[in-house]
Amino acid sequence: MLGTYRSLEGATIPSGLTPIVLPSELDLSARPIHDAVAKLNLLNEIDVVVDCAGLDALLNDSLLTMSPKGSGRIIVMAASRLDGFTSVDFRTLYFKGLTIKGLNSGALGAADIKGVLDYVAKKYDEGIFMAGEVEMVPMEDEIAVKEALSRVLARSTTKRSVIIPHLLD
Numbered sequence: 301m302l303g304t305y306r307s308l309e310g311a312t313i314p315s316g317l318t319p320i321v322l323p324s325e326l327d328l329s330a331r332p333i334h335d336a337v338a339k340l341n342l343l344n345e346i347d348v349v350v351d352c353a354g355l356d357a358l359l360n361d362s363l364l365t366m367s368p369k370g371s372g373r374i375i376v377m378a379a380s381r382l383d384g385f386t387s388v389d390f391r392t393l394y395f396k397g398l399t400i401k402g403l404n405s406g407a408l409g410a411a412d413i414k415g416v417l418d419y420v421a422k423k424y425d426e427g428i429f430m431a432g433e434v435e436m437v438p439m440e441d442e443i444a445v446k447e448a449l450s451r452v453l454a455r456s457t458t459k460r461s462v463i464i465p466h467l468l469d
Contacts, residue, residue, distance in 0.1 A: 301316055301318070302318045302319075302336070302337065302340075302342075302346075303317050303318070303319055303320065304319075304320045304322050304333065304358070305320070306322055306324070307321065307324075308321060314423075314428050315428050316423075316428055318340065320332065320333055330361075331361045332358075333358060333361040333364075333365060334362075334364045334365055337365040342365070344365070344368055345365075345367055346362075346365045346367060347366070347367050347373065348373050349362045349363065349365075349366060349373075351374065355386075356387045356388075359386060359388065360388060360389045360392065363388070363389070363396070363398065364392055366396050366398060367396070368395070368396045368397055369397065373399075374398065
């Protein structure tokens with residue numbers, strides 16, 4: 301399992317995860333994920349890409365590493381632009397034989413989802429995966445909410461920010 305990081309400073313890397321450190325300024329012609337996967341001799345061996353950043357260059361870079369067997373799955377969990385649009389290099393999709401399916405297309409059935417959740421839960425129980433640090437921001441503090449949101453959008457924090465609405469007692 302491979303994972304991308306902006307920096308390893310202060311990061312706790314779970315065992316079983318090989319970190320890929322991304323350059324601080326992303327050159328759109330650079331291929332940091334492809335290059336790291338090539339060094340590990342894993343090119344064309346990646347079956348699943350889970351994209352949690354939604355950055356065009358990184359998504360397209362990761363697609364280049366995928367298996368050309370037509371069995372690959374791409375799970376996109378974010379978009380870097382507020383409008384949700386991203387650019388995908390379709391040449392990679394058809395050269396690799398990759399398939400795009402929407403969330404509601406049944407790409408993952410109930411058994412698949414349960415299997416993934418059971419696997420992740422087991423890794424948490426074994427201490428291999430650890431939950432990230434969470435920063436809680438009260439909804440009433442407008443300045444703190446805006447600051448937390450700007451850190452999330454700039455991807456400048458290693459913490460997960462959660463905005464908590466005031467709950468009535």
